[in-house]
Amino acid sequence: MQFMSDNAAPVHPRVWDAMRAADSADTPYDTDALSRELDARFSALFGRECAALWVATGTAANCLALSTMVEPHGGVICHEEAHIEMDECGAPGFYLHGAKLLLAGGVGAKLAPEAIAEVLAGITRGVHQVPAQAISITQASEYGLVYSHGELDAVAALAREHGLGLHMDGARFANAAAHLACSPAEAAGAVDALSFGFVKNGGMGAEAIVFFDPEKAATIHFRRKRAGHLQSKGRFLAAQILAMLDDDLWLANARAANDAAQIVAKAAGERLVHPAQVNELFVRMNAVERAALRTQGFAFYDWDDSSIRLVTSWATDPGHAQALGKAIAAL
């Protein structure tokens, strides 16, 4: 029973169907009808004019989005446990040509305005330091915590005040939106660009980069090509994304994942390191207990010495979640 990660979950049947249906098209790159539909579909979803494009991975989505906001001599304020800092093998350094990640702390890997302000306050020595040019936040955060509307507003206000771009890593944006039970627009807040994740949520290999000011997307098409991310059969990426948007499959899948996590969370109770909001749980557990769970067939990730990480996905069998809940309760 798999609680290791959502990043290798199966592809949703409706995504498969959409991909198959796209096979007959024959215009390359992103000139096909499906790819050209993305702008309109995301504009409809977010209720304002957007420019959107596909890319195969979240790392590419994050870094390409940031490359439209940050010059090589600039900096990006992000959490010290953000994916772009911890897990992308220096991809921001590559895509941003050596621009610097300016790290801030914050509970649960969420960036508080105070922490951002502290970073900004420390930039006082002119050309001897890189100027901050963007903020990157993760919705939901690396610990599965969701920014509320108010929190997003506060970060956006700070970004505007200092003339900074604002990027959202939305690898689990769907799970955050499902948790907030609000409109996609509210879940995104006033960010300039969103890496809208689909791979963990039923897709195969397609994420969307959504720009809320279409003009800011002007150069990203060159950057995507230059990074080798302009696939010649891009229609198959567009098809995945469109299938996920159809009838809000993205939300339904995210709710399923979140619900499965709640089943486990209730059993975990006091063991939870962070509130259970989306589909990631961090659960205090010692080595003996871990072994006991594994013996019962549960697969999961050892987060650190004191806790494990459990991740559900759209495909998690609720029965597996109940079994895991029981097993944890019985420890």
Place this chain on the structure above:
Amino acid sequence: MQFMSDNAAPVHPRVWDAMRAADSADTPYDTDALSRELDARFSALFGRECAALWVATGTAANCLALSTMVEPHGGVICHEEAHIEMDECGAPGFYLHGAKLLLAGGVGAKLAPEAIAEVLAGITRGVHQVPAQAISITQASEYGLVYSHGELDAVAALAREHGLGLHMDGARFANAAAHLACSPAEAAGAVDALSFGFVKNGGMGAEAIVFFDPEKAATIHFRRKRAGHLQSKGRFLAAQILAMLDDDLWLANARAANDAAQIVAKAAGERLVHPAQVNELFVRMNAVERAALRTQGFAFYDWDDSSIRLVTSWATDPGHAQALGKAIAAL
């Protein structure tokens, strides 16, 4: 009737089947059984120990391969009409951190040893010029011409003599191998790394980078991740490649494409700008003639003022090729 390009051709049914079959796997990135099979499969294909990895596009394959051979202050000798120079929006500049493409001429976009030697002979002014560190050739070339065994040997000898890495852009390696009717190893010659193309030949979004000295692949896994090209559901890329290798589907598809091109080529006769070797034909044609063909339903690319480009693929209907041949003969 589509003769525009092979880069948007449909995905082969056996590739689809293999992808579907891969859905049940659930280990991420390239830790799945399919991805781990690549080394052995390419080793068997080439008859010596190889290290191989998947990547979504030919641009990424070319640039990542070269990044293992060339330092940021170095240079890559390539043809002035090579894809890496003409069509990748500066991707080598990005991936190689500003390393320089050192351009050479040559008939049919093939690099002759003399042209390479001339570039090398011009590097005489010490630190004021970038040192050549690699050669990149394209098999088949951008004009559909194939390097013979002897030609490959001559280039490889030059590379060895000057201590240069040798890379082959094999976007249409299958078509070249089919034309040569030799072993894959002979079609690749003594290159260090091969970008082995599958996307144009029945795949969806997976190319292989094959290293013939596995040690030289040591750093490319970091580079791939850093470029955002390590897909979390990499099993679907591996599945495509393995399906193409099974029962030499790659060769069968390439032969079908080459055969369709031959049908047209025979009709084109004296109009051919270059010998017809693989699945690309460059055909002299004036504007009136082009219009006549388009009226009959043929789609193709205007190469320049005096010629058009016709490309067949594994999926080209031989009947379409015959129709096109007739139409050209009737001009």
Place this chain on the structure above:
Amino acid sequence: MQFMSDNAAPVHPRVWDAMRAADSADTPYDTDALSRELDARFSALFGRECAALWVATGTAANCLALSTMVEPHGGVICHEEAHIEMDECGAPGFYLHGAKLLLAGGVGAKLAPEAIAEVLAGITRGVHQVPAQAISITQASEYGLVYSHGELDAVAALAREHGLGLHMDGARFANAAAHLACSPAEAAGAVDALSFGFVKNGGMGAEAIVFFDPEKAATIHFRRKRAGHLQSKGRFLAAQILAMLDDDLWLANARAANDAAQIVAKAAGERLVHPAQVNELFVRMNAVERAALRTQGFAFYDWDDSSIRLVTSWATDPGHAQALGKAIAAL
């Protein structure tokens, strides 16, 4: 008798004096009074508001100036024999993060508007090619040829029409201005940024980058620091430049160099490959003749199989020039 290059000529006594006088200052980087004087001094020289800063080398000046105009995915149109293409070991690739030099031909290493237009006309394939973002011209060119006012206007018009930045490599701008016998503003034309050379003309290690739209200089101070070119005792670089500007020493020195070249040029007559306009002469000469000159004590550079390069400097002894002229005439 030295005709090898002007790049290692002695430092002018007035430059020495100015440097010594700067020793007592004690504020670091470019906060000293001398460095802060540069904007005003160049504004006065060019008759409009300028922003100016020092840097140690022409390579750094060229590349930093271009970095304000060109994004990493962009391109710079320059002559195929421009210094930035031929002699800077890929420095533009480094400073511009892989942006591409888009090469054009042209007699005497001068860029004609037609050649620029041809490059622009070839950029038709969207994201598959890098977009041109700047033009770089060299005044005087690598062959010692000077752009006239009319020629500069034509290039500037083209740059404006296509929204391109315009940079001038003025390693020998002083020699060009002396030749044109016009105002500095006229010799620079409507460029956006000028690398104003002093090192070859009596300085030690200080060139100026002059921006004619001060706003465009906004980011270059960060870029200079980041490139390790913000010297902590910058006052000594500012002192050199100011000494060169005082009483138009820069022009006097350039005239002296040009005059010395004219002495030789008159003797060289029909042997001249290019018209003699500044302080560089390219003179047809066979191996026997070269040996003869060297035997008489003349040092110079073998340009190619058919010609040598002779360079005079502010410090060239007119007697040496006469001797060389006589020797050439006697060949």
Place this chain on the structure above:
Amino acid sequence: MQFMSDNAAPVHPRVWDAMRAADSADTPYDTDALSRELDARFSALFGRECAALWVATGTAANCLALSTMVEPHGGVICHEEAHIEMDECGAPGFYLHGAKLLLAGGVGAKLAPEAIAEVLAGITRGVHQVPAQAISITQASEYGLVYSHGELDAVAALAREHGLGLHMDGARFANAAAHLACSPAEAAGAVDALSFGFVKNGGMGAEAIVFFDPEKAATIHFRRKRAGHLQSKGRFLAAQILAMLDDDLWLANARAANDAAQIVAKAAGERLVHPAQVNELFVRMNAVERAALRTQGFAFYDWDDSSIRLVTSWATDPGHAQALGKAIAAL
């Protein structure tokens, strides 16, 4: 009375003399006799074969040295308050093409082996993290603390054990060597490359990069040119360095600076935040006290809310140091 920094101190008379004497030479770049003497002179100084080259600034020296050790996808372990992290405007990101600084803590900005080991222990997730490829330490540290022989040995052992390059930022290496009263070789320990600072210690604009394994210097000459740091009148940089080495002027100057600091340090007593080892003192002081000192004519840098930084140089008048000491004692 200036205690702000040593980075803008006057140029030593013997350095001036050496520069003037170099004026007559006329070979460019680093082909002059003085530049070619560097290898031998540093080899003699350190008692083993070295390769050495000049560069204008410490930032360039640090980053060029590291560029020989670290690939773009790699990382450099350094202290979180190291100059390369704090004060170089992202220069390592530029020169190392996005390689990452892997930060470690440590008292007084010194890297303890434990802190290095902790960083290394955290690199466990394969290609998702950058691999450490070098360690950079600062002798003396940013807080004026000196690594003892034993401490250097421990760091070097760790570097060797993990196959990491070892770089020393020696902006104040002279002051450290003077404090240790040992041989230069002992003060450098087993590092691979040393940025040997002269600018703060009596030079004008020349630092040396010293490689203790000459083979490792192979590519740096290309990198220096490419960064625009190969000055055409390099003889003047070489002259500065040679003058500083003659009769151990570098040591004498450093001793003078350290001695002046000791005068102040004795008066500061308990106010010292760190032991006074070289020419930088961090002294606890409130706002009223700072104002009092400034009223008496002392210039210094506000380090943070609780302390000021006082820096002496080779040119600090001992009388000024005594006056400052008295003034502090009288607070």
